Amino acid sequence: MLGLNKKDTTLLIIVAFMALCAPFILNPFPEGSSMAQMFNAGYPDLMQRFVIFGILVIGFNILFGLTGYLSFGHAAFLGIGSYSAVWMFKLIGMNVIPAILLSMVVSGVFALLIGYVSLRRSGIYFSILTLAFAQMCYNLAYSVLGNPASSYNLTNGETGLQLSLNDPRILDGAASSEGSLPVTNFFGVAMRDSVQLEIGSWLFTFNAGYYLCALIMLISFYVSIRIFRSPFGLMLRAVKSNQQRMNYTGLNTKPYTLAAFVISGIYAGLAGGLLSSMDPLAGAERMHWTASGEIVIMAILGGVGTLIGPIVGAGFNEYFKNILSKINDSVLHQWLSFLPDGLEDAIVGVLHFFVGKGWHLSLGVLFMVVIIFLPGGLVEGGQRVSRLFRRNKTSDDADNASHSTPAE
Amino acid sequence: MDAILLQILNGLDKGSAYALIALGLTLIFGTLGVVNFAHGALFMIGAFCAVTLSKILNASYEVIDETKADFLGNPLKVKLTYVESWFGPETGAAIIDWAVPLAILFSIPIMIAIGFIMERGLIKHFYKRPHADQILVTFGLAIVLQEVIKAIYGANPIPTGAPAVFRGSFDFGVLLGYEANAIIYPYWRMVYFAFSALIIGGVFAFLQFTTFGMVVRAGMADRETVELLGINIDRRFTIMFGVAAAVAGLAGVMYAPINSPNYHMGMDFLVLSFVVVVVGGMGSLPGAVLAGFMLGILESFASMNEVKNIFPGIDQIIIYLVAIIIILTRPRGLMGRKGVMED
Numbered sequence: 001m002l003g004l005n006k007k008d009t010t011l012l013i014i015v016a017f018m019a020l021c022a023p024f025i026l027n028p029f030p031e032g033s034s035m036a037q038m039f040n041a042g043y044p045d046l047m048q049r050f051v052i053f054g055i056l057v058i059g060f061n062i063l064f065g066l067t068g069y070l071s072f073g074h075a076a077f078l079g080i081g082s083y084s085a086v087w088m089f090k091l092i093g094m095n096v097i098p099a100i101l102l103s104m105v106v107s108g109v110f111a112l113l114i115g116y117v118s119l120r121r122s123g124i125y126f127s128i129l130t131l132a133f134a135q136m137c138y139n140l141a142y143s144v145l146g147n148p149a150s151s152y153n154l155t156n157g158e159t160g161l162q163l164s165l166n167d168p169r170i171l172d173g174a175a176s177s178e179g180s181l182p183v184t185n186f187f188g189v190a191m192r193d194s195v196q197l198e199i200g201s202w203l204f205t206f207n208a209g210y211y212l213c214a215l216i217m218l219i220s221f222y223v224s225i226r227i228f229r230s231p232f233g234l235m236l237r238a239v240k241s242n243q244q245r246m247n248y249t250g251l252n253t254k255p256y257t258l259a260a261f262v263i264s265g266i267y268a269g270l271a272g273g274l275l276s277s278m279d280p281l282a283g284a285e286r287m288h289w290t291a292s293g294e295i296v297i298m299a300i301l302g303g304v305g306t307l308i309g310p311i312v313g314a315g316f317n318e319y320f321k322n323i324l325s326k327i328n329d330s331v332l333h334q335w336l337s338f339l340p341d342g343l344e345d346a347i348v349g350v351l352h353f354f355v356g357k358g359w360h361l362s363l364g365v366l367f368m369v370v371i372i373f374l375p376g377g378l379v380e381g382g383q384r385v386s387r388l389f390r391r392n393k394t395s396d397d398a399d400n401a402s403h404s405t406p407a408e
Numbered sequence: 409m410d411a412i413l414l415q416i417l418n419g420l421d422k423g424s425a426y427a428l429i430a431l432g433l434t435l436i437f438g439t440l441g442v443v444n445f446a447h448g449a450l451f452m453i454g455a456f457c458a459v460t461l462s463k464i465l466n467a468s469y470e471v472i473d474e475t476k477a478d479f480l481g482n483p484l485k486v487k488l489t490y491v492e493s494w495f496g497p498e499t500g501a502a503i504i505d506w507a508v509p510l511a512i513l514f515s516i517p518i519m520i521a522i523g524f525i526m527e528r529g530l531i532k533h534f535y536k537r538p539h540a541d542q543i544l545v546t547f548g549l550a551i552v553l554q555e556v557i558k559a560i561y562g563a564n565p566i567p568t569g570a571p572a573v574f575r576g577s578f579d580f581g582v583l584l585g586y587e588a589n590a591i592i593y594p595y596w597r598m599v600y601f602a603f604s605a606l607i608i609g610g611v612f613a614f615l616q617f618t619t620f621g622m623v624v625r626a627g628m629a630d631r632e633t634v635e636l637l638g639i640n641i642d643r644r645f646t647i648m649f650g651v652a653a654a655v656a657g658l659a660g661v662m663y664a665p666i667n668s669p670n671y672h673m674g675m676d677f678l679v680l681s682f683v684v685v686v687v688g689g690m691g692s693l694p695g696a697v698l699a700g701f702m703l704g705i706l707e708s709f710a711s712m713n714e715v716k717n718i719f720p721g722i723d724q725i726i727i728y729l730v731a732i733i734i735i736l737t738r739p740r741g742l743m744g745r746k747g748v749m750e751d
Contacts, residue, residue, distance in 0.1 A: 064540075068538075068540065070540045070543065070544075117732060117736060120735075120736060120739075121735060121739060123539055124443050124539055124543070124690075125686065125735060125739070127540075127543060128682050128683065128686050128731075128735075129731075129732065129735060131679060131682065132679075132683055132728040132731050132732060133728070133732070135679055135728055136724075136725045136728040136729070139721075139724035139725055139728075140721055140724060140725060142724070143721050143724045144720045144721025144724070145721070150720065152720070289675075289679060290675070293547060293551075296544065296547070297548075300544060353556075353559045358555060358558075358559055360551065360555045360558075361551075361552060361555035361556065361559065363551070364548055364549075364551035364552040364554075364555055365548075365552055367544075367548040367551070368545060368548035368549060368552060371541060371544050371545045371548055372530075372533070372545060375537075375541060
């Protein structure tokens with residue numbers, strides 16, 4: 001189907017099913033129960049983040065997973081995309097399509113420039129160059145381009161770029177004169193519109209914005225599968241395995257790596273544009289290099305170079321960030337109340353550092369554990385586990401077979 | 409002229425910090441071939457050694473002071489630090505005042521121990537893995553260290569003062585024949601510069617004039633041959649990792665009075681230090697030091713108002729801009745050696 005082989009089609013269908021049914025899957029507990037508060041993730045804001053970061057990491061994976069070039073400045077494209085989208089809302093109108101298109105174009109242009117320069121070097125130098133470029137973008141967005149007093153105020157600095165009532169909005173200027181800020185929409189369907197479905201004590205929310213993001217994520221995922229399976233993708237893998245040999249055979253690898261860089265930059269810009277479309281506010285902190293680091297973390301957690309890894313990594317990261325930051329000491333005490341008091345306090349005292357505001361620490365530890373023991377990420381972990389089962393099964397079968405032969 | 413001199417001086421202290429961190433990074437890179445993203449965290453831990461020591465020295469208990477009375481006529485409870493009660497008020501106060509310089513002694517064993525544990529416990533297992541994995545695991549370690557410090561000390565910067573003797577500023581202008589207050593420079597920054605010059609000189613002398621240093625340099629140049637000669641180069645490189653950690657830590661200890669330590673100061677410095685290392689040339693120690701000072705001074709020049717009026721925002725990006733130009737025109741950096749990380 002769609003030019004994919006059977007395995008990839010199955011994968012795409014599974015991802016599509018998961019994405020479309022996410023409001024059900026992520027809300028397994030009845031509304032109002034204590035488990036729901038903690039573990040339900042089926043609310044629009046979080047679901048949007050799942051798919052948007054999924055897009056971002058899918059794009060990053062095209063660069064890092066296929067070519068092996070580790071970019072430490074990918075958040076710059078995310079930020080550039082966010083800013084372009086908000087500018088589109090301010091100048092043209094509140095429809096998300098032109099905003100997303102512009103954010104893809106602008107970040108693509110930036111990716112072309114930055115990639116052209118950075119890709120002249122590889123390895124560590126490439127990482128440091130991209131890091132330097134991203135920090136440059138961040139510093140510019142924060143200082144000169146963000147100084148409300150200067151004449152180049154493109155980003156509005158610390159406050160972040162946001163909509164205001166007296167924006168021109170050429171296409172739907174009339175609608176904005178009502179006194180409240182207009183909302184982003186997709187040809188009239190507001191992104192924040194939700195339909196709620198109540199079944200028994202379960203409450204499911206279907207959000208228009210989420211479904212738009214999910215649809216775009218599926219398209220991006222499909223494109224990334226096609227890239228992985230194309231001759232172009234094969235060329236990128238060849239660059240990863242031995243670039244020198246490629247060069248010796250007389251092939252110029254630069255256009256291929258540059259194309260990969262630009263594609264992944266466009267993906268990041270798309271994600272940034274979607275972030276702004278869901279909530280039209282763009283801040284410079286999205287470009288900070290810790291944000292770039294988080295993209296790397298998500299990609300590694302999921303599994304670099306695999307198709308499904310980026311989505312798994314992004315979802316896992318966002319979900320656990322959400323849960324861990326909700327847990328606090330009283331919740332821990334409640335959970336561990338079956339233990340003797342002293343032990344309970346001791347365990348809570350230790351766990352205290354890993355939950356709530358300390359979720360970064362858990363993430364860092366998890367990241368290190370994955371790098372050290374599971375370089376292929378969660379996907380590799382899953383494969384190992386399934387292989388373990390399969391091997392047990394086959395050996396069982398073999399045993400059965402050997403046992404059954406004498407009986408015949 | 410005095411303005412230029414002032415900017416050079418202003419650049420020196422930041423340049424010293426860059427140079428020290430970059431020196432440690434280069435030592436690790438040159439010996440072990442590992443890019444240590446956790447090096448900024450070591451700098452930060454050094455700064456928090458100073459914070460910890462000054463907290464320990466300020467530990468106090470309450471005593472009733474018979475000579476004073478509160479407004480009701482009851483004897484007043486005053487806090488007395490243990491140090492003051494042990495060494496007498498004057499010596500005790502002096503010890504507390506000199507907490508930051510004392511933290512140098514306190515931090516060296518801690519930093520060397522951290523360096524050993526890091527190298528033997530974690531980085532050792534990554535020599536055979538790709539460079540990307542080394543970057544990632546040290547990056548993860550940096551996050552963990554940073555978050556641990558944040559969990560212990562909180563997210564706010566902790567002011568840590570220099571000894572009272574060094575708190576004022578020195579008027580350089582008068583010394584050189586300019587009018588008063590033209591070139592004012594805080595004493596502590598002078599101390600910092602002198603200190604870092606001392607450390608840098610010490611490291612170079614250690615590498616240049618001791619047998620140990622000679623073996624290490626030989627190992628940096630050609631590891632296999634040194635191993636074939638029956639020298640246990642791994643152990644020496646581990647020690648060099650400890651030394652590099654100590655250098656970063658000392659840079660952090662002495663930096664505490666200049667900028668109140670906070671948990672993300674390491675990361676802030678790290679990115680710039682990488683740039684410094686790349687500009688200086690991967691694996692070149694003199695290059696790292698030179699580039700450190702150069703970029704520090706350049707940054708301070710770029711933040712002059714005269715320059716900023718012509719190129720707004722240049723102070724924010726000058727270092728990155730220089731790095732990009734250098735990498736593109738001189739891929740080996742200012743003093744990079746041939747054959748070191750040229751891919």
